[in-house]
Amino acid sequence: MANIPQQFASDNYAGICPEAWAALQAANDGSSVAYGNDDWTIRAADGLRALFESDAQVFFAFNGTAANSLALASLCQSYHSVICSSSAHVETDECGAPEFFSNGSKLLVAPTPDGKLTPQAIRDLAISRSDIHFPKPRVVTVTQPTETGLVYTPDELKAISATCRELGLKLHMDGARFAHACATLDCAPADITWRAGVDVLCFGGTKNGMAVGEAVLFFDTALSEDFGYRCKQAGQLASKMRFLAAPWVGMLESGAWLKNAQHGNACAKRLAAQIEPLTGVGLMFPVEANAVFLRAPEAVLQGLRDRGWLFYTFIGGGARFMFAWDAKVERIDELAADIRSLV
Amino acid sequence: MANIPQQFASDNYAGICPEAWAALQAANDGSSVAYGNDDWTIRAADGLRALFESDAQVFFAFNGTAANSLALASLCQSYHSVICSSSAHVETDECGAPEFFSNGSKLLVAPTPDGKLTPQAIRDLAISRSDIHFPKPRVVTVTQPTETGLVYTPDELKAISATCRELGLKLHMDGARFAHACATLDCAPADITWRAGVDVLCFGGTKNGMAVGEAVLFFDTALSEDFGYRCKQAGQLASKMRFLAAPWVGMLESGAWLKNAQHGNACAKRLAAQIEPLTGVGLMFPVEANAVFLRAPEAVLQGLRDRGWLFYTFIGGGARFMFAWDAKVERIDELAADIRSLV
Amino acid sequence: MANIPQQFASDNYAGICPEAWAALQAANDGSSVAYGNDDWTIRAADGLRALFESDAQVFFAFNGTAANSLALASLCQSYHSVICSSSAHVETDECGAPEFFSNGSKLLVAPTPDGKLTPQAIRDLAISRSDIHFPKPRVVTVTQPTETGLVYTPDELKAISATCRELGLKLHMDGARFAHACATLDCAPADITWRAGVDVLCFGGTKNGMAVGEAVLFFDTALSEDFGYRCKQAGQLASKMRFLAAPWVGMLESGAWLKNAQHGNACAKRLAAQIEPLTGVGLMFPVEANAVFLRAPEAVLQGLRDRGWLFYTFIGGGARFMFAWDAKVERIDELAADIRSLV
Amino acid sequence: MANIPQQFASDNYAGICPEAWAALQAANDGSSVAYGNDDWTIRAADGLRALFESDAQVFFAFNGTAANSLALASLCQSYHSVICSSSAHVETDECGAPEFFSNGSKLLVAPTPDGKLTPQAIRDLAISRSDIHFPKPRVVTVTQPTETGLVYTPDELKAISATCRELGLKLHMDGARFAHACATLDCAPADITWRAGVDVLCFGGTKNGMAVGEAVLFFDTALSEDFGYRCKQAGQLASKMRFLAAPWVGMLESGAWLKNAQHGNACAKRLAAQIEPLTGVGLMFPVEANAVFLRAPEAVLQGLRDRGWLFYTFIGGGARFMFAWDAKVERIDELAADIRSLV
Structure with a gap:
C-alpha cells in the first residue's frame, strides 16, 4: 500500500x-x-x-x-x-x-x-x-x-x-x-x-x-x-x-532524539529563509523550532492546495508547516518554489 | 539487550x-x-x-x-x-x-x-x-x-x-x-x-x-x-x-489472526494432554482455548517457581499458563516434564 | 439570633x-x-x-x-x-x-x-x-x-x-x-x-x-x-x-411565584428611577427584571460600603443590587438617598 | 393536604x-x-x-x-x-x-x-x-x-x-x-x-x-x-x-439531637419486647438502635401489608421497622398487636 x-x-x-x-x-x-x-x-x-x-x-x-x-x-x-x-x-x-x-x-x-x-x-x-x-x-x-x-x-x-x-x-x-x-x-x-x-x-x-x-x-x-x-x-x-x-x-x-529535532528545526529555517525575501507573504511568528507559520492571502493558500499541498490554516489566514525527522530538503524547496511562484 | x-x-x-x-x-x-x-x-x-x-x-x-x-x-x-x-x-x-x-x-x-x-x-x-x-x-x-x-x-x-x-x-x-x-x-x-x-x-x-x-x-x-x-x-x-x-x-x-490462535490453542492442548495422566495434579477447567489452569499442591507450584517458571496463581492453588503465537513445542514439553518430575 | x-x-x-x-x-x-x-x-x-x-x-x-x-x-x-x-x-x-x-x-x-x-x-x-x-x-x-x-x-x-x-x-x-x-x-x-x-x-x-x-x-x-x-x-x-x-x-x-417576582421587578424599577436623573452615575444595563447594575466611580462605591451597604461589584466598576420578595421600599429609598448624597 | x-x-x-x-x-x-x-x-x-x-x-x-x-x-x-x-x-x-x-x-x-x-x-x-x-x-x-x-x-x-x-x-x-x-x-x-x-x-x-x-x-x-x-x-x-x-x-x-434518638431507640425496644415472646417470628438482629428487623413467614408479612403497614423487606424474608423522633407508642402497639394476631 x-x-x-x-x-x-x-x-x-x-x-x-x-x-x-x-x-x-x-x-x-x-x-x-x-x-x-x-x-x-x-x-x-x-x-x-x-x-x-x-x-x-x-x-x-x-x-x-x-x-x-x-x-x-x-x-x-x-x-x-x-x-x-x-x-x-x-x-x-x-x-x-x-x-x-x-x-x-x-x-x-x-x-x-x-x-x-x-x-x-x-x-x-x-x-x-x-x-x-x-x-x-x-x-x-x-x-x-x-x-x-x-x-x-x-x-x-x-x-x-x-x-x-x-x-x-x-x-x-x-x-x-x-x-x-x-x-x-x-x-x-x-x-x-x-x-x-x-x-x-x-x-x-x-x-x-x-x-x-x-x-x-x-x-x-x-x-x-x-x-x-x-x-x-x-x-x-x-x-x-x-x-x-x-x-x-x-x-x-x-542521540537521535536531538539529531531529529535539529533536522526539523533546520528545515523550518530553510523554508523561512526562502519566504522572508518575498513580498505579499510573510512569517506569522519568528521561527524558533520546527514550525513555519506562513501569512499569505487566501489566493496563495488556495494555490498551494491546488498544487497538492496539505496544511492546517491558522488565525487570520495563515498556513502551518511542520518539519519532522524525515523532512526532505528537495521537498521543502519544492514548497518554497510553489509559494514563490504564487506570490 | x-x-x-x-x-x-x-x-x-x-x-x-x-x-x-x-x-x-x-x-x-x-x-x-x-x-x-x-x-x-x-x-x-x-x-x-x-x-x-x-x-x-x-x-x-x-x-x-x-x-x-x-x-x-x-x-x-x-x-x-x-x-x-x-x-x-x-x-x-x-x-x-x-x-x-x-x-x-x-x-x-x-x-x-x-x-x-x-x-x-x-x-x-x-x-x-x-x-x-x-x-x-x-x-x-x-x-x-x-x-x-x-x-x-x-x-x-x-x-x-x-x-x-x-x-x-x-x-x-x-x-x-x-x-x-x-x-x-x-x-x-x-x-x-x-x-x-x-x-x-x-x-x-x-x-x-x-x-x-x-x-x-x-x-x-x-x-x-x-x-x-x-x-x-x-x-x-x-x-x-x-x-x-x-x-x-x-x-x-x-490469515495470521486465525493461525496464531490455532497455534495457541494447540499448545494448550499439548500441555493439558501431558498433565491429564498425572496423579496429584489436574486441570481446573476444561481446555477450550489457549489457557491451561493447573491444579497442583503448593509444593509443586513452588518447585516450578524454583526451576524458573513464571505464572499467575489462581483461585485455590492453581497456576495459569497461556500460549501465544510464538509458543515453542520444546518449551511446553520442558514445562510438562518439570511438572511430571515434581508430582 | x-x-x-x-x-x-x-x-x-x-x-x-x-x-x-x-x-x-x-x-x-x-x-x-x-x-x-x-x-x-x-x-x-x-x-x-x-x-x-x-x-x-x-x-x-x-x-x-x-x-x-x-x-x-x-x-x-x-x-x-x-x-x-x-x-x-x-x-x-x-x-x-x-x-x-x-x-x-x-x-x-x-x-x-x-x-x-x-x-x-x-x-x-x-x-x-x-x-x-x-x-x-x-x-x-x-x-x-x-x-x-x-x-x-x-x-x-x-x-x-x-x-x-x-x-x-x-x-x-x-x-x-x-x-x-x-x-x-x-x-x-x-x-x-x-x-x-x-x-x-x-x-x-x-x-x-x-x-x-x-x-x-x-x-x-x-x-x-x-x-x-x-x-x-x-x-x-x-x-x-x-x-x-x-x-x-x-x-x-x-400565585406568590408571580407576585414575588412582580415585587422584585418593581423594586428594581424604583431604585433605577432614582438613579437615572443623577449625573456621574448611571445604569449599566436597562432594568428589565429585579436587578440594578449601578455604574459609579469607585469613590461612590466605597462610600456606599462605608455606610454599610453590601453588594457585588461587576465588570468595570459597577455595583449589583438585587431585589427579592421581601425588599422594603423604605430600605430601597435609603439606598437611593445614599447614592444621591455620594454623587 | x-x-x-x-x-x-x-x-x-x-x-x-x-x-x-x-x-x-x-x-x-x-x-x-x-x-x-x-x-x-x-x-x-x-x-x-x-x-x-x-x-x-x-x-x-x-x-x-x-x-x-x-x-x-x-x-x-x-x-x-x-x-x-x-x-x-x-x-x-x-x-x-x-x-x-x-x-x-x-x-x-x-x-x-x-x-x-x-x-x-x-x-x-x-x-x-x-x-x-x-x-x-x-x-x-x-x-x-x-x-x-x-x-x-x-x-x-x-x-x-x-x-x-x-x-x-x-x-x-x-x-x-x-x-x-x-x-x-x-x-x-x-x-x-x-x-x-x-x-x-x-x-x-x-x-x-x-x-x-x-x-x-x-x-x-x-x-x-x-x-x-x-x-x-x-x-x-x-x-x-x-x-x-x-x-x-x-x-x-x-438537646433534641439526643432526646430524639433516645426516643427512637426506646420505641424499637418496645416493639422488640412484644415480638420476642412470639413463636414463629423473631428478631433478625439484636435491637441496639432504632431499628427492628422482624423475621417472619411471608404470610405474616403479607398480612401486615393487607392491614396497611408499610415496610421494607430484607434478606431472607424479614421486615424492617424504623422509629423516628415522632413515633407514637400507641401506633407501635397497634403494629405489635397486628403481628401477634397474624402469628
Missing part, C-alpha cells in the same frame, strides 16, 4: 525513524515480562533520568492527549483550575480531555497573541477570583516549544516558575516537541525543566520519530504518588510495554 | 508476529495523514468488516482496558450498571477503569464458578432491584473465551442475547482472545457476534500477535454515534494511526 | 416567603412516604404542569448549581460542548459544576457584552470547528432573565431555538429567576419555554422565596429518560421530598 | 421536630448573607465542635448521599478503593453515588452477616491484592449504627482504626443515625469518633428530625483542604445556608 508524497501539515505525518525502528526490532526478539516490569522499560527510564541529570519518576503513556491530561489530573482535583495560553493544545485540540481525566478541572485561558504565557498573565488569572464559586487555580501549563513554534528561554521559565511558587501553583510542561526546544537553545534538558522550576514534563516521543509513546517525568517525585495506578485505570498501561520503551532506548542511546 | 527465556505466564509476554511486523514495516514507508484518515486505517476497518460479513462501525484503541471501558461507557450512563461474571477481567484486573470511563457505572457481579455467565444469572441480577436507589442494569458483558479459558457456543450466546433483549440490556463482548474462540469453534466470526446477538465486540489484537491495538466493532451502528469523539477525549486516538491499523491489515490479509 | 439589616447584594439574602412557609408548615403535619412518592410532590409537579400547560416531566433538585448541571449533563456526553454567554452563571460562578456533572463537557463561551446570546453568536461558535479534536456542540443554554437583568422576548427565544434546531442543538434555559421574566413580559410561562422551543427549563424556587429547591422541567419528555436515577446518584434526591415540594405547592396555588 | 397515618417503614417518613422547626422559624426573620457566611452557620459549626470537644472542620450538605460520597471522594482518588460492609448503604442504596463523586473509586465489599465490619475482614480485603491492576485500598467506611441496627462499641472502633492505621487506610463513619449510637452507648460523641480513631464523620440530621441537612466533620483537619470547593462544585452549597444550619443549632442547643 502506498503512503502519500511527503507533506508538512504535521510532524506526525512522519513514520518511525531508523534508530527507533532498530530498537523496536531488537525488542521483538523473544519473550518479555509485561506491564513495564521488563528490562527495556527500566533502561528507557534510566536513560531519561541520565539525560535529565535527575532522579525523576518516569512513566510512559500512549499519546500526548493522555500524557498531558493524566499529568494535569495528578496535580489538581476536579474543583481546581489550570492556567494555560489561549493557543495551548490542551485547550484547543484535545476535545475536553483534561476536563475528562480530571473529572471537571476548568482551564483558565490567558489571551496570548504569540502563544507564550507570561508571569503577568499567570498572575492576572490566578488572582482574578478567590471565592468558592470559581475553581481554585492550582497548575500552570506551558508548551515548550509553543504551538506557535516559539521557545521559552531558561530565564523566561524561571520567571514563570517563580510566579508559580509565589502563588502556590504547580508548573507543568507540555513537551510534545520538547527535543526541538533543546535543539534550539542548545541547552541541557535539565536547564529548561527542573532547573528552571518545572514540576512535571510530558516529553513527546511520537513527533520526535516514534510510532507511539510519550514519557511523563515527575521531577518532584512526591507528586507521582500512585501515578502508575492512574495510568492503568485510564487505559494507558501497555501490556507489551517494551514496544513503547525500546524506541526511547534507541532514541536516547543513539 | 536480552529478553527472557520463553514463559507462559501470559500471552502478552510474546512479541510481534511476522505478519504484523511485515505490515508495520510496509506502513513505515514514507508519509501518511494522521488520526486515522490514512489508507491503512481504512483498509484495516474494511478488512474487519469483510471478516465479520457486516457493515460494522470500526474503531481502534491502544489497549484492552480502554477498548472495553470505552465500549461499556458508550452503552450506559453513570447511573446504569453492567452485569458481568465474577471472574471478568473488567471486574478483577482493570483497576476500576470501567467505573472511571463511565464516571461511575457499577459492575454487578454474578458468581460464576467456571467464569461463564448464564441467562439465569443475568436475569437474577437484572431483576434483583428496580428502585431508583440502585443503578439500573443496562449492559451485559461476556468474555469470549472466558478468563478461565472456556468458550461460549453460538447457542449459549443466543440464549444470553435473547435474555438481554427481553430485559432491555445491550450485549458487549470482551474479545481479548476472540480469535482463539473462533479457532476452537471453527465458526465464522459473525456466528459468535452479531448473528448471536452481540451489539459490540472488542477484538483483541495485542494477545493475537500485535504490539498494541484493539478493534472495537459496533454491529448496531446506531450505538457508535460520536464514538470517535469519545476515543479522542479519552486519550485513545493515535496520531500515527497507521501503526495501529497496519498490523491488523497484516493479520487479516495473511 | 439576629440576622442582618436588609441588603440587596443578592436575592438569596431573603428568607422564606409566607406562602412557602405556610405550605412547609402544612407539610410538616404527620408522616409521609419518602423520596418523592408523596402527595405533596405529585401535587407540586401537577401544579407546574398546569402552570406550563404542558405534560412536562418534572424533577426537583436542592439548588441551581445541581439543577442546571444535571440538566446539561442529561443533554450531552462528556465529549460534547455547551454554548453559553460569557456572563452565564454556569461559566462564571459554579466552580466547574457543569464540567463535573457531565464528566468533562466543555463550555464554549460567546462574548456577549450585555449577557444575551444571539442566533449569530450561537452559529459562530457551533460551526467554528467540526473536527474530532474539539468537543462537539450539543446544547445551548440561555439564562432568563440574564445575569445582567435583561429579558429575552418570546421572539428572541424563537429565533434562538430555530438556530438550535437547524444546527442539531438542544436548548436549555437557566431560570434561576424565571418568574421575574414572566412578570416582566406578562406572558404565559409556556410562551417563553416550550412554545418558544426550549427543551428543558430549570425553574428557580430559592430566589423566588423558598428555602431550597429548584424544579427541572423536561418539555421534551424523551430527554428525561432515567433522569431520576441521575438525580439520585448525584446526591439530589431528597429523602423528605415533601419539604422541597410543598413550598412549590404554596407558591403556585397562591 | 393530608399526609399518611404514621408508618415505620423509614425514619425519614417523619417530619421536622419542634426544636428544629423553632430554629427554622427564628432563622427566617429578615435578611442574611448567603453561602454559609451567616451567623447561623457559624453557630451550628461551633455547636458541633463543642459537642465533639474538637476543633473539627465542619461542612453542611443537603443529604446523606452527598455527604458520604463527598467525604469518601475527599479521602481517595479515582484509582483507590473503599472497604465497606456488604450491607453498607453506600454499596446497596446510593445508585453508584460514591463511584460518581470519586470518578470511579471501587467499593470493596466485605461479606458481613450482621452488617458489622471487623479488623480481620478489613485486613483480608486490604491485603488481598497489591498489584497495579486492582484499585489500591485507601479508606474504610463503617456505618454507626449499622444498617442492621447494631452499634459499634468504642473498643470495636479502636480496633478497626488501629488496623486502618497499620494498613495506611483512612477511617470514615457514615453516621446517618449517629445520634442513636450515642444514645445507645450513653457516651460522648468524641468517644466513638476521633477518640476512637475516626478521621471523618457524616452526622445525619435528616433522620434525627430535620428537613434536610447533614454535617460533615473532619477531625483530621488537614483532610478537609479545599472541601468547600468540592461541595460547591458538586451542587451541595446552599445559597440560603441558614436554613440548613439553624435546625442544627436548634437540635444541638436544646
Whole structure:
C-alpha cells in the first residue's frame, strides 16, 4: 500500500525513524515480562533520568492527549483550575480531555497573541477570583516549544516558575516537541525543566520519530504518588510495554532524539529563509523550532492546495508547516518554489 | 539487550508476529495523514468488516482496558450498571477503569464458578432491584473465551442475547482472545457476534500477535454515534494511526489472526494432554482455548517457581499458563516434564 | 439570633416567603412516604404542569448549581460542548459544576457584552470547528432573565431555538429567576419555554422565596429518560421530598411565584428611577427584571460600603443590587438617598 | 393536604421536630448573607465542635448521599478503593453515588452477616491484592449504627482504626443515625469518633428530625483542604445556608439531637419486647438502635401489608421497622398487636 508524497501539515505525518525502528526490532526478539516490569522499560527510564541529570519518576503513556491530561489530573482535583495560553493544545485540540481525566478541572485561558504565557498573565488569572464559586487555580501549563513554534528561554521559565511558587501553583510542561526546544537553545534538558522550576514534563516521543509513546517525568517525585495506578485505570498501561520503551532506548542511546529535532528545526529555517525575501507573504511568528507559520492571502493558500499541498490554516489566514525527522530538503524547496511562484 | 527465556505466564509476554511486523514495516514507508484518515486505517476497518460479513462501525484503541471501558461507557450512563461474571477481567484486573470511563457505572457481579455467565444469572441480577436507589442494569458483558479459558457456543450466546433483549440490556463482548474462540469453534466470526446477538465486540489484537491495538466493532451502528469523539477525549486516538491499523491489515490479509490462535490453542492442548495422566495434579477447567489452569499442591507450584517458571496463581492453588503465537513445542514439553518430575 | 439589616447584594439574602412557609408548615403535619412518592410532590409537579400547560416531566433538585448541571449533563456526553454567554452563571460562578456533572463537557463561551446570546453568536461558535479534536456542540443554554437583568422576548427565544434546531442543538434555559421574566413580559410561562422551543427549563424556587429547591422541567419528555436515577446518584434526591415540594405547592396555588417576582421587578424599577436623573452615575444595563447594575466611580462605591451597604461589584466598576420578595421600599429609598448624597 | 397515618417503614417518613422547626422559624426573620457566611452557620459549626470537644472542620450538605460520597471522594482518588460492609448503604442504596463523586473509586465489599465490619475482614480485603491492576485500598467506611441496627462499641472502633492505621487506610463513619449510637452507648460523641480513631464523620440530621441537612466533620483537619470547593462544585452549597444550619443549632442547643434518638431507640425496644415472646417470628438482629428487623413467614408479612403497614423487606424474608423522633407508642402497639394476631 502506498503512503502519500511527503507533506508538512504535521510532524506526525512522519513514520518511525531508523534508530527507533532498530530498537523496536531488537525488542521483538523473544519473550518479555509485561506491564513495564521488563528490562527495556527500566533502561528507557534510566536513560531519561541520565539525560535529565535527575532522579525523576518516569512513566510512559500512549499519546500526548493522555500524557498531558493524566499529568494535569495528578496535580489538581476536579474543583481546581489550570492556567494555560489561549493557543495551548490542551485547550484547543484535545476535545475536553483534561476536563475528562480530571473529572471537571476548568482551564483558565490567558489571551496570548504569540502563544507564550507570561508571569503577568499567570498572575492576572490566578488572582482574578478567590471565592468558592470559581475553581481554585492550582497548575500552570506551558508548551515548550509553543504551538506557535516559539521557545521559552531558561530565564523566561524561571520567571514563570517563580510566579508559580509565589502563588502556590504547580508548573507543568507540555513537551510534545520538547527535543526541538533543546535543539534550539542548545541547552541541557535539565536547564529548561527542573532547573528552571518545572514540576512535571510530558516529553513527546511520537513527533520526535516514534510510532507511539510519550514519557511523563515527575521531577518532584512526591507528586507521582500512585501515578502508575492512574495510568492503568485510564487505559494507558501497555501490556507489551517494551514496544513503547525500546524506541526511547534507541532514541536516547543513539542521540537521535536531538539529531531529529535539529533536522526539523533546520528545515523550518530553510523554508523561512526562502519566504522572508518575498513580498505579499510573510512569517506569522519568528521561527524558533520546527514550525513555519506562513501569512499569505487566501489566493496563495488556495494555490498551494491546488498544487497538492496539505496544511492546517491558522488565525487570520495563515498556513502551518511542520518539519519532522524525515523532512526532505528537495521537498521543502519544492514548497518554497510553489509559494514563490504564487506570490 | 536480552529478553527472557520463553514463559507462559501470559500471552502478552510474546512479541510481534511476522505478519504484523511485515505490515508495520510496509506502513513505515514514507508519509501518511494522521488520526486515522490514512489508507491503512481504512483498509484495516474494511478488512474487519469483510471478516465479520457486516457493515460494522470500526474503531481502534491502544489497549484492552480502554477498548472495553470505552465500549461499556458508550452503552450506559453513570447511573446504569453492567452485569458481568465474577471472574471478568473488567471486574478483577482493570483497576476500576470501567467505573472511571463511565464516571461511575457499577459492575454487578454474578458468581460464576467456571467464569461463564448464564441467562439465569443475568436475569437474577437484572431483576434483583428496580428502585431508583440502585443503578439500573443496562449492559451485559461476556468474555469470549472466558478468563478461565472456556468458550461460549453460538447457542449459549443466543440464549444470553435473547435474555438481554427481553430485559432491555445491550450485549458487549470482551474479545481479548476472540480469535482463539473462533479457532476452537471453527465458526465464522459473525456466528459468535452479531448473528448471536452481540451489539459490540472488542477484538483483541495485542494477545493475537500485535504490539498494541484493539478493534472495537459496533454491529448496531446506531450505538457508535460520536464514538470517535469519545476515543479522542479519552486519550485513545493515535496520531500515527497507521501503526495501529497496519498490523491488523497484516493479520487479516495473511490469515495470521486465525493461525496464531490455532497455534495457541494447540499448545494448550499439548500441555493439558501431558498433565491429564498425572496423579496429584489436574486441570481446573476444561481446555477450550489457549489457557491451561493447573491444579497442583503448593509444593509443586513452588518447585516450578524454583526451576524458573513464571505464572499467575489462581483461585485455590492453581497456576495459569497461556500460549501465544510464538509458543515453542520444546518449551511446553520442558514445562510438562518439570511438572511430571515434581508430582 | 439576629440576622442582618436588609441588603440587596443578592436575592438569596431573603428568607422564606409566607406562602412557602405556610405550605412547609402544612407539610410538616404527620408522616409521609419518602423520596418523592408523596402527595405533596405529585401535587407540586401537577401544579407546574398546569402552570406550563404542558405534560412536562418534572424533577426537583436542592439548588441551581445541581439543577442546571444535571440538566446539561442529561443533554450531552462528556465529549460534547455547551454554548453559553460569557456572563452565564454556569461559566462564571459554579466552580466547574457543569464540567463535573457531565464528566468533562466543555463550555464554549460567546462574548456577549450585555449577557444575551444571539442566533449569530450561537452559529459562530457551533460551526467554528467540526473536527474530532474539539468537543462537539450539543446544547445551548440561555439564562432568563440574564445575569445582567435583561429579558429575552418570546421572539428572541424563537429565533434562538430555530438556530438550535437547524444546527442539531438542544436548548436549555437557566431560570434561576424565571418568574421575574414572566412578570416582566406578562406572558404565559409556556410562551417563553416550550412554545418558544426550549427543551428543558430549570425553574428557580430559592430566589423566588423558598428555602431550597429548584424544579427541572423536561418539555421534551424523551430527554428525561432515567433522569431520576441521575438525580439520585448525584446526591439530589431528597429523602423528605415533601419539604422541597410543598413550598412549590404554596407558591403556585397562591400565585406568590408571580407576585414575588412582580415585587422584585418593581423594586428594581424604583431604585433605577432614582438613579437615572443623577449625573456621574448611571445604569449599566436597562432594568428589565429585579436587578440594578449601578455604574459609579469607585469613590461612590466605597462610600456606599462605608455606610454599610453590601453588594457585588461587576465588570468595570459597577455595583449589583438585587431585589427579592421581601425588599422594603423604605430600605430601597435609603439606598437611593445614599447614592444621591455620594454623587 | 393530608399526609399518611404514621408508618415505620423509614425514619425519614417523619417530619421536622419542634426544636428544629423553632430554629427554622427564628432563622427566617429578615435578611442574611448567603453561602454559609451567616451567623447561623457559624453557630451550628461551633455547636458541633463543642459537642465533639474538637476543633473539627465542619461542612453542611443537603443529604446523606452527598455527604458520604463527598467525604469518601475527599479521602481517595479515582484509582483507590473503599472497604465497606456488604450491607453498607453506600454499596446497596446510593445508585453508584460514591463511584460518581470519586470518578470511579471501587467499593470493596466485605461479606458481613450482621452488617458489622471487623479488623480481620478489613485486613483480608486490604491485603488481598497489591498489584497495579486492582484499585489500591485507601479508606474504610463503617456505618454507626449499622444498617442492621447494631452499634459499634468504642473498643470495636479502636480496633478497626488501629488496623486502618497499620494498613495506611483512612477511617470514615457514615453516621446517618449517629445520634442513636450515642444514645445507645450513653457516651460522648468524641468517644466513638476521633477518640476512637475516626478521621471523618457524616452526622445525619435528616433522620434525627430535620428537613434536610447533614454535617460533615473532619477531625483530621488537614483532610478537609479545599472541601468547600468540592461541595460547591458538586451542587451541595446552599445559597440560603441558614436554613440548613439553624435546625442544627436548634437540635444541638436544646438537646433534641439526643432526646430524639433516645426516643427512637426506646420505641424499637418496645416493639422488640412484644415480638420476642412470639413463636414463629423473631428478631433478625439484636435491637441496639432504632431499628427492628422482624423475621417472619411471608404470610405474616403479607398480612401486615393487607392491614396497611408499610415496610421494607430484607434478606431472607424479614421486615424492617424504623422509629423516628415522632413515633407514637400507641401506633407501635397497634403494629405489635397486628403481628401477634397474624402469628
